[in-house]
Amino acid sequence: MDKKQTVVIFEDNRHLRESLEFLLNLSEDYKCVGAYPNCNQLAENLKGKDCQLCLMDIEMPGMSGIEATKIIKHLFPHINVLIQTVFSDDDSIFQAICAGASGYILKTTSPEEYIEALKDVQSGGAPMTPSIARRVLQLFKVSVQIPTNEEYNLTEKEKLVLQQLTEGKSYKMIASELSISTETVKTHIKNIYAKLHVHSSTEAVAKALQERII
Amino acid sequence: MDKKQTVVIFEDNRHLRESLEFLLNLSEDYKCVGAYPNCNQLAENLKGKDCQLCLMDIEMPGMSGIEATKIIKHLFPHINVLIQTVFSDDDSIFQAICAGASGYILKTTSPEEYIEALKDVQSGGAPMTPSIARRVLQLFKVSVQIPTNEEYNLTEKEKLVLQQLTEGKSYKMIASELSISTETVKTHIKNIYAKLHVHSSTEAVAKALQERII
DNA sequence: TATTCCATCCCCCATTTTAGGTATTGATAC
DNA sequence: GTATCAATACCTAAAATGGGGGATGGAATA
Numbered sequence: 001m002d003k004k005q006t007v008v009i010f011e012d013n014r015h016l017r018e019s020l021e022f023l024l025n026l027s028e029d030y031k032c033v034g035a036y037p038n039c040n041q042l043a044e045n046l047k048g049k050d051c052q053l054c055l056m057d058i059e060m061p062g063m064s065g066i067e068a069t070k071i072i073k074h075l076f077p078h079i080n081v082l083i084q085t086v087f088s089d090d091d092s093i094f095q096a097i098c099a100g101a102s103g104y105i106l107k108t109t110s111p112e113e114y115i116e117a118l119k120d121v122q123s124g125g126a127p128m129t130p131s132i133a134r135r136v137l138q139l140f141k142v143s144v145q146i147p148t149n150e151e152y153n154l155t156e157k158e159k160l161v162l163q164q165l166t167e168g169k170s171y172k173m174i175a176s177e178l179s180i181s182t183e184t185v186k187t188h189i190k191n192i193y194a195k196l197h198v199h200s201s202t203e204a205v206a207k208a209l210q211e212r213i214i
Numbered sequence: 215m216d217k218k219q220t221v222v223i224f225e226d227n228r229h230l231r232e233s234l235e236f237l238l239n240l241s242e243d244y245k246c247v248g249a250y251p252n253c254n255q256l257a258e259n260l261k262g263k264d265c266q267l268c269l270m271d272i273e274m275p276g277m278s279g280i281e282a283t284k285i286i287k288h289l290f291p292h293i294n295v296l297i298q299t300v301f302s303d304d305d306s307i308f309q310a311i312c313a314g315a316s317g318y319i320l321k322t323t324s325p326e327e328y329i330e331a332l333k334d335v336q337s338g339g340a341p342m343t344p345s346i347a348r349r350v351l352q353l354f355k356v357s358v359q360i361p362t363n364e365e366y367n368l369t370e371k372e373k374l375v376l377q378q379l380t381e382g383k384s385y386k387m388i389a390s391e392l393s394i395s396t397e398t399v400k401t402h403i404k405n406i407y408a409k410l411h412v413h414s415s416t417e418a419v420a421k422a423l424q425e426r427i428i
Numbered sequence: 429t430a431t432t433c434c435a436t437c438c439c440c441c442a443t444t445t446t447a448g449g450t451a452t453t454g455a456t457a458c
Numbered sequence: 459g460t461a462t463c464a465a466t467a468c469c470t471a472a473a474a475t476g477g478g479g480g481a482t483g484g485a486a487t488a
Contacts, residue, residue, distance in 0.1 A: 155434065168417030171474075184436050190477075199476075200444090201416045203382025209423040369464060385445075397467050404447075405464095414474085415445075431488075438481080445474065450467100457462075 005122060006050055008034040010042075010068065011057040011084070016107065020055060023111055030118060037061075039068035043075060051079055053121065056101070058085045058092050066096050073100030080121045152195045161188040166205045219336060220264055222248040224256075224282065225271045225298070230321065234269060237325055244332060251275075253282035257289060265293055267335065270315070272299045272306050280310050287314030294335045317341035366409045375402040380419045 007030050011017040017035050024030045033049050040062045046054075054072060058065040069081045083096045083104035096104065103125070105117045154162065157178075164174040171189070175182040189201070198204045221244050225231040231249050238246045247263050254276045260268075268286060272279040283295045297310045297318035310318065317340040319331045331341045368376065371392075378388040385403070389396040403415070412418045 157435065165416055166420050168412060168414065168420040170414060170416075180435085181437060183438060186475080187436075189475090193476080198382060200382060200384060201414075201475075202379055202384075202419050205416050205419045206380050206382045206423065209420065371465065394465085395467060397469095398465070400445085401466075403445090407446085413446080429488100431486100433486080434484085436482080436484105439479080441476100441478090443474105443476075445472105447470100447472080449469080453464100453466075455462100455464085458460085 004031040005029055005052050005118070006031060006033045007053045007055060007118070008032070008036075008046060008049060008051045009055045010036050010039055010060065010065065011055065012037045012060045013057075020114075023114065027115055030115075039063040039065070039071075042068055042071055046072070046076060046079070051076070053118065054079055054081045056081050056083050056096075058083055058096060066092065066099050069096055069099040069101050082117060082121050154192065154195060158188050158192050158195070161185060162192055162204065162208050165189070165192075165201055166208050168205075218245040219243055219266050219332070220245060220247045221267045221269060221332070222246070222250075222260060222263060222265045223269045224250050224253055224274065224279065225269065226251045226274045227271075234328075237328065241329055244329075253277040253279070253285075256282055256285055260286070260290060260293070265290070267332065268293055268295045270295050270297050270310075272297055272310060280306065280313050283310055283313040283315050296331065296335055296341075311340075311342070368406065368409055372402050372406050372409070375399060376406055376418065376422050379403070379406075379415055380422050 007024055009017055009020050009024075009032060011020065014037065017037065021032045021035045024032045030053075033051060034045055036045050038060050039045075042063065056065040056069060056072075060068075065083060065085075069083070072079055072081055080102040081096075081100065083101045084107055085092070085104060086107050102121045103117065105114060109117070160178060161174055164177055169177065171182045171185045175185045178185070189204075192204060193199060196204055196207050198207060221238055223231055223234050223238075223246060225234065228251065231251065235246045235249045238244045244267075247265060248259055250259050252274050253259075256277065270279040270283060270286075274282075279297060279299075283297070286293055286295055294316040295310075295314065297315045298321050299306070299318065300321050316335045317331065319328060319341060323331070334341045374392060375388055378391055383391065385396045385399045389399045392399070403418075406418060407413060410418055410421050412421060
């Protein structure tokens with residue numbers, strides 16, 4: 001790395017804030033270009049600073065670190081936000097991550113690990129504790145998992161037809177796509193409706209997409 | 215914790231496998247109830263073992279640890295799978311996590327950290343490195359974010375109607391739901407079609423659900 | 429061999445949806 | 459004070475869809 005990474009600190013505890021500033025400026029790879037006790041002038045504080053990384057406290061008077069993170073990621077998407085907090089409060093850290101934070105560290109962390117976490121973020125990592133990671137994983141699984149709703153016993157052709165339906169195609173288009181007559185498409189769709197217990201294409205598409213039957 | 219946690223090991227390197235078994239049986243909290251060099255008799259190996267945790271190598275002759283993880287999570291969803299690997303190969307670890315793994319550790323990890331990771335998993339955590347965590351985060355954001363497809367300029371009423379449409383309702387049902395005439399519903403839907411550039415309800419529903427316009 | 433299941437096609441008929449319009453009201457903007 | 463737009467509603471006609479049948483050949487299965 002050629003140049004020092006620029007860091008801005010938001011931390012209401014003066015002692016900690018100044019310690020961090022000191023620590024960063026001591027290091028070879030980082031320099032602190034701003035340190036503030038709250039986020040009430042967030043935008044002005046960051047404007048024109050060429051800031052690459054934010055150290056963000058969660059609990060601060062006025063705007064919370066989570067709100068601030070959202071705003072930063074909206075105004076300056078390139079800035080990585082690293083949350084720092086006293087207690088490992090899963091819920092607020094989780095919220096912070098959802099708000100766009102790149103990771104978090106405990107304030108009880110040793111100076112070496114602090115710098116380590118900064119490097120993790122810089123190299124594209126997202127430092128977080130296992131319990132946070134698990135929560136993220138679970139959320140992720142919820143939205144990605146295939147809920148094994150293959151229980152409708154659709155045949156291969158029926159799945160194909162349903163697939164086409166979810167792409168918004170009409171009977172005619174499906175027919176030509178699958179090289180069968182529209183009457184056959186109709187028969188398949190009738191059977192699909194019976195199996196899914198629906199009575200219209202919109203219902204079928206909604207069910208297929210929401211339960212990922214496709 | 216009252217009883218020892220039961221662990222099964224899948225690891226093709228005999229030396230490592232036996233070391234792990236030894237390490238686990240030495241510990242206060244774990245006992246190894248099986249250790250196998252591959253996953254070719256996976257189901258039989260786990261059946262009737264009351265196994266709570268699996269240590270799973272990724273690279274093994276025959277079935278890979280990722281395949282094995284999928285099968286385990288399908289057959290025995292309660293079992294937590296902890297991936298162990300020599301190199302921090304982001305991609306396969308990521309795949310393993312998608313397959314349902316609860317975390318992973320490097321084989322170079324010290325015995326203390328090994329036990330630490332096991333405890334993390336047991337207490338609901340998901341040990342992983344920052345780089346993996348970042349990838350999971352990114353994927354998570356991709357699947358959760360609202361892709362700002364508010365660019366269709368739907369009015370409030372139109373969004374409402376579209377919402378109902380995605381629930382599979384007919385014009386009549388929407389009309390009575392929103393206490394307007396079906397003719398008005400029709401008008402709204404015509405406008406929706408024009409704005410989304412679609413020509414049927416299935417297309418509209420597909421677009422709405424896939425792009426999360428709802 | 430008989431039976432069952434799947435994929436294919438056809439018919440009829442009622443209902444729903446789509447595609448053109450037009451029109452009124454109220455609110456907001458210029 | 460006029461223009462614009464959202465929301466409301468109606469009309470007509472064409473097109474698509476849904477629900478009820480029935481029929482055939484082929485493959486798998488009992």
